Structures are given as C-alpha cells and as structure tokens.
Amino acid sequence: MELDFDKIKRIRKIRSVKSDLSKEENILIKPILSDKKLIPLIYKTFTNIICKKSDEGISTVMQRKKFIFIILYLYSPSSLAGDKMASGLRNELSKVLGIQAKSTISNNCANLVFLYQNYMDFRNDVEFIYNKILSWLKIYGLIK
Known part of the structure; x- marks a missing residue:
C-alpha cells in the first residue's frame, strides 16, 4: 500500500468544511426569542390578525398550525428542521392553545414544513402573520 498524501488533504478539507457548516448551523438555529412569557401576547396578536384577515376563525386546526409554525420559527427554528422542540415550549403552546x-x-408539528413548502395559502398566511407579529415585536422593543 503506497502513501497517499491526498487522503490527508481531503481529511483536512472535510474537517474545515464541517467546521464552517457547524458555525453556520449555530447561527441559523439561534432563536429570535427566548422569553416564553411573550407567547400569550404573541397569541393575542395572532388572533387579532386572523380575525381581521379571515372569516375562518382562530379555532381551526390550520390556524393552530400556522401559530405553532410561527412560534417554532421564533423560539426553536431547529425543530422545524427535525430537532427536538426547545425545552418548555410544548407546555407553553399547550397552555395558550388550551390543549x-x-x-x-x-x-x-409533524407536517408543518410540508404544509409551508407545498401549500401557497398556508405559506402566504404564515409569512403575512409572521411579518405583522415581527413588526409588533419591534414596535414594543421586544426585538431589534
């Protein structure tokens, strides 16, 4: 077996790429919010937006899924990519949704990403509501 120095170069390259990807992942999974006490206020804002935008009502499963998607994106974005939900978040969602x-x-949560990727109405509603909630959070100085 002969010495293959390219193997060493490839190992170093792979480690460098893995390190870069890990750094990028750490940036992407950082939540926008961490104070779970804001969830009831966000829910109230969500319901106000839904009531103005839709005659469907807040109590439908689809509206609940839109809210959960937004909360996961704000508090636990990695859970939308298959990781576990941030600690305590399921309890807070249960409380605010009365479940x-x-x-x-x-x-x-099982099919939220599928719904977002495949159903334009779902995606448009989530983006519209998310942007309204983001504006509300900025106005009240809860995020920059």
Whole structure:
C-alpha cells in the first residue's frame, strides 16, 4: 500500500468544511426569542390578525398550525428542521392553545414544513402573520 498524501488533504478539507457548516448551523438555529412569557401576547396578536384577515376563525386546526409554525420559527427554528422542540415550549403552546394532551402539539408539528413548502395559502398566511407579529415585536422593543 503506497502513501497517499491526498487522503490527508481531503481529511483536512472535510474537517474545515464541517467546521464552517457547524458555525453556520449555530447561527441559523439561534432563536429570535427566548422569553416564553411573550407567547400569550404573541397569541393575542395572532388572533387579532386572523380575525381581521379571515372569516375562518382562530379555532381551526390550520390556524393552530400556522401559530405553532410561527412560534417554532421564533423560539426553536431547529425543530422545524427535525430537532427536538426547545425545552418548555410544548407546555407553553399547550397552555395558550388550551390543549390538554401535549401529544396534540407534537402531532400538529409533524407536517408543518410540508404544509409551508407545498401549500401557497398556508405559506402566504404564515409569512403575512409572521411579518405583522415581527413588526409588533419591534414596535414594543421586544426585538431589534
């Protein structure tokens, strides 16, 4: 077996790429919000936006999924990519949504990314509501 120095070069290159990807991932998974006490206020803002925008009502499963998507994006973006939800977030969502079984939250999370990617109405609503909530958070100095 002969010495293949290219193997060493490839290992170094792979490690460098992995390091760069890890740094980028750490930036991307950083939540916008961490104070879970804001979730009831965000929910109230969400319901106000929905009531003005839609005659569908806030209590539908799809509206609940839109809210959960936005909360996950704000508090636990990596969970939308398959990681576990940030600690305590499922409990807060259960409380604000009035859901007893926490498994309902998990079940509602199962296809959020699919809905966002494949259903234009869902995506448009999420983006519209998210931008309104973001504006509200900025106005009240809760984010920069």
